[in-house]
Amino acid sequence: MLQDAFRGGRKYWVLLGIWGALVVVGLAAYGRQLSEGLHITGMSQDVTWGLYISQFTFLVGVAASAVMVVLPYYLHNYKAFGRMVILGEGLAVSAVLMCALFILVDMGQPMRVMNVFLHPSPNSLMFWDTQVLFGYLLLNLVIGVMTFEAERKGAPPPRWVKPLIYLSIPWAISIHTVTAFLYSGLEARTFWMTAILAPRFLASAFASGPSLLILLALILRRFTRFDPGWEAIQKLATIVAYAMVVNLFFVLVELFTGIYSDMPHHLHAFEYLFVGLEGHSALVPWMWIGAVLTTVTVVCLLIPSVRRQERLLAPLCAAVILAIWIEKGLAMVVTGFIPSPLGQITEYAPTAPEIAISVGVYALGFFVLTVLYKVVVNVRERLEAT
Amino acid sequence: MSEDRRTFLKEAGCAVLGLGCGLPFVRGALAITQHGSEEEAQSSSQWAMVVDLEKCLNDEVRAVSAAACHREHNVPDIPDPDDEIDWIWDEKYQDVFPDQVHEHSPAEMREMPVLVLCNHCTNPPCVRVCPTKATWKRESDGIVMMDQHRCIGCRYCMAACPYGSRSFNWRDPRAFIQRDDNGEMPSDFPTRTKGVVEKCNFCAERLREGKQPACVEAVHAVAGGEGALTFGNLADPDSEVNRILGEKHTISRRVSLGTGPNVFYVV
Numbered sequence A: 001m002l003q004d005a006f007r008g009g010r011k012y013w014v015l016l017g018i019w020g021a022l023v024v025v026g027l028a029a030y031g032r033q034l035s036e037g038l039h040i041t042g043m044s045q046d047v048t049w050g051l052y053i054s055q056f057t058f059l060v061g062v063a064a065s066a067v068m069v070v071l072p073y074y075l076h077n078y079k080a081f082g083r084m085v086i087l088g089e090g091l092a093v094s095a096v097l098m099c100a101l102f103i104l105v106d107m108g109q110p111m112r113v114m115n116v117f118l119h120p121s122p123n124s125l126m127f128w129d130t131q132v133l134f135g136y137l138l139l140n141l142v143i144g145v146m147t148f149e150a151e152r153k154g155a156p157p158p159r160w161v162k163p164l165i166y167l168s169i170p171w172a173i174s175i176h177t178v179t180a181f182l183y184s185g186l187e188a189r190t191f192w193m194t195a196i197l198a199p200r201f202l203a204s205a206f207a208s209g210p211s212l213l214i215l216l217a218l219i220l221r222r223f224t225r226f227d228p229g230w231e232a233i234q235k236l237a238t239i240v241a242y243a244m245v246v247n248l249f250f251v252l253v254e255l256f257t258g259i260y261s262d263m264p265h266h267l268h269a270f271e272y273l274f275v276g277l278e279g280h281s282a283l284v285p286w287m288w289i290g291a292v293l294t295t296v297t298v299v300c301l302l303i304p305s306v307r308r309q310e311r312l313l314a315p316l317c318a319a320v321i322l323a324i325w326i327e328k329g330l331a332m333v334v335t336g337f338i339p340s341p342l343g344q345i346t347e348y349a350p351t352a353p354e355i356a357i358s359v360g361v362y363a364l365g366f367f368v369l370t371v372l373y374k375v376v377v378n379v380r381e382r383l384e385a386t
Numbered sequence B: 001m002s003e004d005r006r007t008f009l010k011e012a013g014c015a016v017l018g019l020g021c022g023l024p025f026v027r028g029a030l031a032i033t034q035h036g037s038e039e040e041a042q043s044s045s046q047w048a049m050v051v052d053l054e055k056c057l058n059d060e061v062r063a064v065s066a067a068a069c070h071r072e073h074n075v076p077d078i079p080d081p082d083d084e085i086d087w088i089w090d091e092k093y094q095d096v097f098p099d100q101v102h103e104h105s106p107a108e109m110r111e112m113p114v115l116v117l118c119n120h121c122t123n124p125p126c127v128r129v130c131p132t133k134a135t136w137k138r139e140s141d142g143i144v145m146m147d148q149h150r151c152i153g154c155r156y157c158m159a160a161c162p163y164g165s166r167s168f169n170w171r172d173p174r175a176f177i178q179r180d181d182n183g184e185m186p187s188d189f190p191t192r193t194k195g196v197v198e199k200c201n202f203c204a205e206r207l208r209e210g211k212q213p214a215c216v217e218a219v220h221a222v223a224g225g226e227g228a229l230t231f232g233n234l235a236d237p238d239s240e241v242n243r244i245l246g247e248k249h250t251i252s253r254r255v256s257l258g259t260g261p262n263v264f265y266v267v
Helices: A002-006 A010-036 A051-064 A067-075 A079-083 A085-106 A125-153 A161-184 A197-223 A230-261 A264-274 A284-302 A310-335 A352-385 B003-020 B022-044 B059-072 B125-129 B156-160 B214-220 B240-247
Strands: B047-052 B088-092 B113-117 B135-137 B144-146 B229-233 B263-266
Touching: A002 A352, A010 A352, A051 A085, A051 A125, A051 A161, A051 A197, A051 A310, A051 A352, A067 A079, A067 A085, A067 A161, A067 A197, A067 A230, A079 A085, A079 A230, A085 A125, A085 A197, A085 A352, A125 A161, A125 A352, A161 A197, A197 A230, A197 A310, A197 A352, A230 A264, A230 A284, A230 A310, A264 A284, A264 A310, A284 A310, B047 B113, B047 B240, B059 B088, B059 B113, B059 B214, B125 B135, B125 B156, B214 B229, B229 B240, B240 B263
Parallel strands: B047 B263
Antiparallel strands: B047 B229, B088 B113, B135 B144
């Protein structure tokens, strides 16, 4: 099975080459960050988390969304997801890997990362987050490898895998819940301190993750002889549509509480996001792009005749990913720091090395994903040929 | 329904609930145990500071307190506010006590400079969130300590602190420490490396030698600075801080958050 990763056509190697080159660029920038310190990023004493932690948050969602194929397939015996499940698990593995790397590159003293395990602190949500993410990575690796290996041999997977699969369902929910608790339990940050943060995270995750999965499935359909199935893609599109509706509802609920109560510190963050606060408006254009994308995708995806067209589905999925990325990967984290506890408004914009490092981490994740999918595709092609 | 069955259902229900909410239960239990130990700590000792707002209106008083602290702890002098490290510094009254001003408050009151520092909270959020116990509440005297050798630089404590009392070393601080003519550091307090968080330690190193914190000592040496800062043990009913708290109108920062600041301000 593994040898399939080393056999491929020209396109495969070119793709890996591109990811590899981006990783090298990221590594070079990271080398600079290691020697000069995090001062080369756009973060400051007021905005202490930026692009890295935002990407971490966004990608935990992508990882958790594997449950949207695992649950229907294993719990409801929805057969159409038979060829999609392994793609979801592969995406989860590479997403968790990227999450871990984004945490690592954000650390001021990455050499001391083992301190998290040497001095376990159950009162810290970050401790729990490392535990659940590590567990989720293991679960998806074990389940993915065992079930796929069994399928390749045409035999049922070992019986002990089944309980692990069932465990992976609540576990997926837990990774994004704990990630939301990381923020929502802080009395210092009104913007994050909302009980709906975890539900919102899950809803947006179940929109962005399956959208990415649809795009990946469409790419595989076009460029390989492996077809994850149009019915499965359509079912995912339905999931994306309703997840987007629920997410939009949660956002509006949040907006209502802030705007109707009219409490200044509830309102400030939303003002900063949508109209700008005291002349500071770096995120305003992004937020409106996000709002337009959300509205358009919700309306279009809810219309069956629209989401059934492949040429429309692909851009719609890309739009969903961008909308959720703006929400989580750009605005959510930074806005928690604006204004600061001392009333200061310090804006944040990532620097070139910071962006290069982030692109490098994504490239490494996609490198792993490409290899994983390559193995899957080769094995499937062989299975279908026999 | 028989009594047995009801008990069983009740217990089973509790068990399911317990499993389902395992995390908060564990956290809750931890919070309770931690709370217990914090109370014990407080009963043994809790250092506190009283800042006299009026006496601190004197620019020199505030300047010497910050200068003494930053010299004592080899705090770098970084000009860029994005990277600046502060242990004790000035903020405007309206930003320190946002709930104490309103739109009709006089401008001179809103703009009044106020000394701020780590509050060494009774229930410190920074300690709660630290994933490595690099910052902790010392049981013997209630100081919120920092271990710069254990800190991984995740800055979760900075997100959790409602007072902006923590600074991160975005770059190597050593190049920004004002050295004397012989190139010596101002004090032998350990310098920090880049990538760790630091803050006021209530001069734990001086308290060990029976001295007052550097800022308190410094203001007392300035004319008009006597009593601008008062330091003492809250657990000692005869301490000077307790005397002031019992006699004067004092406030502390963002009390509604429940962090229990141990720095108080005489209005």
